[in-house]
Amino acid sequence: MNTLEYAILSALGRKPCSGYELAAYLELLWPAKHSQIYPHLTKLEQKGLLVYEHVEQLGKPDKKVYSITDEGKEALKAWIVEQPAEPALRDEFLIKINAMWLADEDGAKKLLYDRISALGKKVEQREKKIAKVEKEHKETGPAAGSKHFGRYILLNRRNMLDREEISWCQWVLGLFGDSKLVKLMLGVVGAEALVGMFQGMEFFG
């Protein structure tokens, strides 16, 4: 069993899904392409942790709708109490920010503005999903919401973190505000330009 397989079980714990739907749902949990998901679904089904139902559709291709079995739930339950592994956060943006001193001021600012706009769009999209979960919750009644509680708080988590990152970008942009200071930091002008600039100012900001 690898982590993706637990992610699949966790997602199907919420509601039965096709492999296609699963790929979208896993974005928040453990991103994976369909080419990786399908073989694992077959594997989990053969182990008896999942079952599937063949569903014919009109105007759309047929699909296999997978559901978690009791055995699958047991496997998941045993795994969630284990100490989670360290998260692996890989983001090219961070490498570029670290090497920012090589770029000119406009290049560095563009990196940050682009990031803010990308994060802003994602927050907006996610807000719609949150509204949808809240709407379903009110319609189906709170008891049915227990399975959706996890998704609800995870969507909110991601939005809190993305908004915080936008604040960070703005903070960095603020440091750039004083062009003398920024030019210095990026090595455009020499240290002599800074004489007497550090009273009452903490570090770079």
Add this chain to the structure above:
Amino acid sequence: MNTLEYAILSALGRKPCSGYELAAYLELLWPAKHSQIYPHLTKLEQKGLLVYEHVEQLGKPDKKVYSITDEGKEALKAWIVEQPAEPALRDEFLIKINAMWLADEDGAKKLLYDRISALGKKVEQREKKIAKVEKEHKETGPAAGSKHFGRYILLNRRNMLDREEISWCQWVLGLFGDSKLVKLMLGVVGAEALVGMFQGMEFFG
């Protein structure tokens, strides 16, 4: 050229390092094990983007100290202006949170308390690193700080995000505070326990 190679160039842009030191530095930028780093260092050196110096040490094994060349800087510079790829965030904790409804209340709470304590420790450690960068900045003078500016802001970014995640954990724990509501959400009691509980209360909280 793959992303790890740019991460290595980005790290060495700050200061010359051995492969061993690099592994620690890359934690913040693009995590990689030493077994992955060493072959790439050899490859980058053969391409002329890096050079190394053999350094003999007393009481410690010899090491190779790598530095970025002008050619290496040019390669990096050309890459940082390209649109960064979507970040890949993989974290087992999220899968477990999503499947939380399978656990009992204590199990769910433990998951969150453990996360808070792990994040808290990392924030503490990073604060020491930030203090160190600030100290070096004051000692070597701000002009030498330009290369360290990227690292400084990235350390602060990670701490802002980790503190925000701690707040999120506390928010979730707060939702658990009302045991009636929590038991309902986790499916321990039926929906009838909730009657009249939702006036003036937004969704789960």
Add this chain to the structure above:
DNA sequence: CAAGACATGTAATCCGTTACATGATTGA
């Protein structure tokens, strides 16, 4: 005296992405 920091490498295996393959329907 054991654990951990320092230091560098290779080999086997596992995980993840890209490309290949196919095909209907719907909306701009």
Add this chain to the structure above:
DNA sequence: TCAATCATGTAACGGATTACATGTCTTG
């Protein structure tokens, strides 16, 4: 008519982890 959505799969390749290999010095 072009792109997107829905839908499922396999094969090749590249990226990342674990295990194998070796050795000294320092600190609890």
